[in-house]
Amino acid sequence: MIPYGKQTIDEDDIAAVVAVLKSDFLTCGPEVDAFEREFAAFVGAKHAVAVSNATAALHLAMLVADVGAGDRVVTSPNTFLASANCAAFVGATPDFADIDPVTYNLCPVSLEQDWKKDTKAVIAVAYAGQSPDMPEIARVARSHGAIVIEDGCHGVGGGFVHDAKSYKIGGHPWADMTTFSFHPVKTMTTGEGGMLVTDNAEYAAKARLLRGHGMVRDFDLLKGFGVNEGPLAEQGPWTYEMQELGYNYRITDIQCALGRSQLRKLSNFIERRREIVASYNEAFDALSWLQCPQVSIEASRPHISWHLYTVQIDFEALGKNRTEVMMELRTRGVGTQVLYTPVNLQPWYRQTYGYSFGKCPRAESYYTKALSLPLYPSMSNSDVKQVIAAISCLA
Numbered sequence: 577m578i579p580y581g582k583q584t585i586d587e588d589d590i591a592a593v594v595a596v597l598k599s600d601f602l603t604c605g606p607e608v609d610a611f612e613r614e615f616a617a618f619v620g621a622k623h624a625v626a627v628s629n630a631t632a633a634l635h636l637a638m639l640v641a642d643v644g645a646g647d648r649v650v651t652s653p654n655t656f657l658a659s660a661n662c663a664a665f666v667g668a669t670p671d672f673a674d675i676d677p678v679t680y681n682l683c684p685v686s687l688e689q690d691w692k693k694d695t696k697a698v699i700a701v702a703y704a705g706q707s708p709d710m711p712e713i714a715r716v717a718r719s720h721g722a723i724v725i726e727d728g729c730h731g732v733g734g735g736f737v738h739d740a741k742s743y744k745i746g747g748h749p750w751a752d753m754t755t756f757s758f759h760p761v762k763t764m765t766t767g768e769g770g771m772l773v774t775d776n777a778e779y780a781a782k783a784r785l786l787r788g789h790g791m792v793r794d795f796d797l798l799k800g801f802g803v804n805e806g807p808l809a810e811q812g813p814w815t816y817e818m819q820e821l822g823y824n825y826r827i828t829d830i831q832c833a834l835g836r837s838q839l840r841k842l843s844n845f846i847e848r849r850r851e852i853v854a855s856y857n858e859a860f861d862a863l864s865w866l867q868c869p870q871v872s873i874e875a876s877r878p879h880i881s882w883h884l885y886t887v888q889i890d891f892e893a894l895g896k897n898r899t900e901v902m903m904e905l906r907t908r909g910v911g912t913q914v915l916y917t918p919v920n921l922q923p924w925y926r927q928t929y930g931y932s933f934g935k936c937p938r939a940e941s942y943y944t945k946a947l948s949l950p951l952y953p954s955m956s957n958s959d960v961k962q963v964i965a966a967i968s969c970l971a
């Protein structure tokens with residue numbers, strides 16, 4: 577079975593992990609610092625904070641931006657649960673604006689039209705690796721004093737073009753913070769893992785503090801316990817202070833060694849993803865019942881990292897429903913996925929916030945036609961041909 581997504585691991589990656597297993601540090605060691613430095617340089621951000629997964633990075637972004645009870649956070653309904661759940665983690669209200677019909681990303685016009693004055697942050701997701709219109713989203717959000725968080729989980733290594741200039745996701749002025757995921761189906765992996773990047777030194781320092789229980793050991797940063805008597809009279813090399821309520825969102829050196837090794841190959845991975853996307857586009861162009869993924873600005877095409885290849889299928893015209901199509905593809909050895917069910921329609925969101933059908937009609941219509949086909953760098957040309965043949969045989 578050809579899955580819809582999968583990691584690509586080679587002997588270099590294995591050797592990098594084994595070297596850490598033989599070293600002195602499995603966690604909190606030099607691989608974490610090196611991965612952060614190299615990743616920050618790669619995307620062009622001043623600071624990078626490596627964490628256990630991107631859900632943790634999104635949670636930290638909320639805490640760092642001081643989002644909490646009474647605040648609203650608007651994101652795209654076409655995303656994984658975590659992009660919205662992070663707002664609920666801190667007691668804020670996750671909310672949704674509809675998607676753009678071309679990119680399936682948060683639509684800046686809908687964002688502006690539905691703006692509510694308690695909105696403190698916007699989380700813009702780069703669905704499938706294609707960036708939303710970040711300059712326009714930032715213009716809308718910042719004109720209301722809201723912070724912009726870019727959920728770049730699908731877009732590790734990708735970028736976009738604005739005013740004839742190229743930018744990397746995580747390395748441009750239209751987001752205050754960007755989060756990335758290194759889950760195995762993403763464009764590079766650490767097993768589980770995530771990164772928060774920002775140009776803001778205060779945000780980075782706070783994220784780092786909260787990643788590790790809010791605990792400070794650096795003698796220069798100690799605040800003192802506010803008392804210097806009783807059992808606290810003597811403070812020394814053992815002293816640590818908890819200055820904030822933090823979490824254990826640490827990532828291991830084992831994971832970061834894998835991340836560094838994967839980062840060196842990321843450009844090749846993305847190149848292969850683009851090749852497969854081009855083959856699919858060419859093969860599916862003539863199918864009247866299938867819409868290939870579209871791009872908003874043609875000049876951005878060579879910069880998109882393509883985490884997913886999601887097509888829109890007119891199941892009525894095809895004469896088969898989605899379950900039948902998925903089962904038929906499965907018998908031909910092709911795995912598929914549906915990404916995503918609009919988050920606002922999940923039972924918990926409907927029960928908790930009263931969201932219902934019709935809130936984001938374009939996301940609903942997109943969802944009913946969506947199917948993500950296999951896409952990962954280690955797909956062979958014959959795998960690609962097998963997928964193309966299986967899709968072409970459907971009609």
Ligand SMILES: Cc1ncc(COP(=O)(O)O)c(C=O)c1O
Pocket residue numbers: 629630631632655656658659701727729730756757758759769770
């Ligand atoms: C858009 C998006 N945001 C956030 C996440 C959460 O990432 P992680 O699994 O690393 O916590 C994912 C993971 O699938 C995602 O696709």
